[in-house]
């Protein structure tokens with residue numbers, strides 16, 4: 001039995017030849033083409049398990065070939081070759097249903113592992129036969145549901161492997177790319193960093209990435225939550241105290257500044273710090289020296305300072321609640337983390353990342369999410385930012401355990417948004433048209449869930465099978 005039929009389209013002769021030889025040697029039957037136009041003719045006349053195609057080609061390009069197989073074949077998968085690891089290209093490929101993508105120059109083992117997993121998946125869909133042409137709408141629908149979801153999730157996971165990740169900080173948005181660049185630039189310096197942004201945007205995550213990418217990484221990172229420690233205790237927490245400094249000080253104790261010696265101190269929620277203590281902090285930062293409470297000896301430390309806040313420090317300075325001199329001391333390198341609602345492109349990758357983690361933590365195997373679910377998730381504004389999304393995914397995984405997450409699995413606040421959308425329907429299109437569309441969607445969704453089995457779909461909708469068939473006929477849904 002042949003291992004599988006592959007069509008390769010690539011306008012660089014050397015790459016085409018190399019791929020052809022590699023895959024032929026592995027037992028695949030390969031048809032190579034130097035241009036998209038003749039490949040399209042071949043695709044019209046022959047069925048393949050796999051299309052491997054370059055994206056940029058004159059006349060007929062890779063995305064057109066992908067759209068073609070997507071429309072015509074039930075289980076032919078596409079892998080795109082791209083010399084530009086740009087998000088735009090990868091996203092267009094994803095929209096056209098690419099299973100995976102290969103970044104030039106590629107390694108043989110990457111090509112093989114991608115081809116093998118695509119081939120495995122194609123076989124799952126076809127059994128051992130050659131991919132079939134799509135003949136009915138129901139098939140098309142099926143193809144657009146699971147297959148597409150699996151492919152998108154695979155592509156998302158690939159994203160996470162390379163460019164769009166710094167440590168475990170995920171982000172494809174322009175805003176996050178800027179943050180990554182800054183982190184890389186300033187991590188291994190001694191510059192004081194001020195990280196700002198709403199609650200849950202990832203400020204602490206960035207502080208950790210900075211520390212662990214600096215030469216201080218083997219020394220301590222000491223975190224002080226200035227908002228959580230009572231005012232009266234904060235000074236001795238930061239600077240320590242001498243034995244007998246106050247009642248109960250039965251022995252000398254080191255403060256966080258001393259504990260962080262050689263490493264980094266991260267002053268979290270700095271905007272909440274008491275005004276009087278700010279003076280002492282300013283001096284400690286300026287001189288990297290301080291005295292323990294109740295002590296006279298000046299202690300020198302070598303440390304790097306990072307601070308974070310979800311408050312607007314400039315406003316606090318104007319209101320006289322935050323010292324201006326301290327603000328300038330801290331604001332040497334500002335890193336602002338945009339709220340999630342201003343970088344919604346990050347939602348799918350974050351979702352995929354949290355899904356993988358929650359699956360592992362909860363011993364679950366949720367495969368992904370349907371396309372319409374992602375649309376709804378992207379509409380939402382996330383006042384709790386990334387933390388809220390993370391908690392949502394965790395909850396969905398725990399409740400769902402396996403399979404795909406659909407709109408109906410989301411909490412009610414998401415439905416609420418959908419309902420609002422419905423009221424924005426264009427009423428001028430007429431009552432009958434709108435109701436028919438709604439009916440059609442319900443039926444397609446039910447058929448989709450049951451892989452086209454009408455009796456089961458009718459059951460889901462609490463409808464007679466014959467009524468369902470009648471409605472399908474009336475609404476023009478192919479059987």
Ligand SMILES: Nc1ncnc2c1ncn2[C@@H]1O[C@H](COP(=O)(O)OP(=O)(O)OP(=O)(O)O)[C@@H](O)[C@H]1O
Nearest residue numbers: 168169170198199200201202203204205310386387
């Ligand atoms: N870009 C990201 N990629 C992956 N995980 C993220 C990202 N941003 C935030 N998280 C996760 O979201 C949660 C909240 O992040 P973090 O604690 O760093 O936020 P914060 O800005 O410090 O929030 P707060 O102001 O409430 O302290 C953490 O569990 C963190 O791991």
Ligand SMILES: [Mg+2]
Nearest residue numbers: 203204268308
């Ligand atoms: Mg925090």
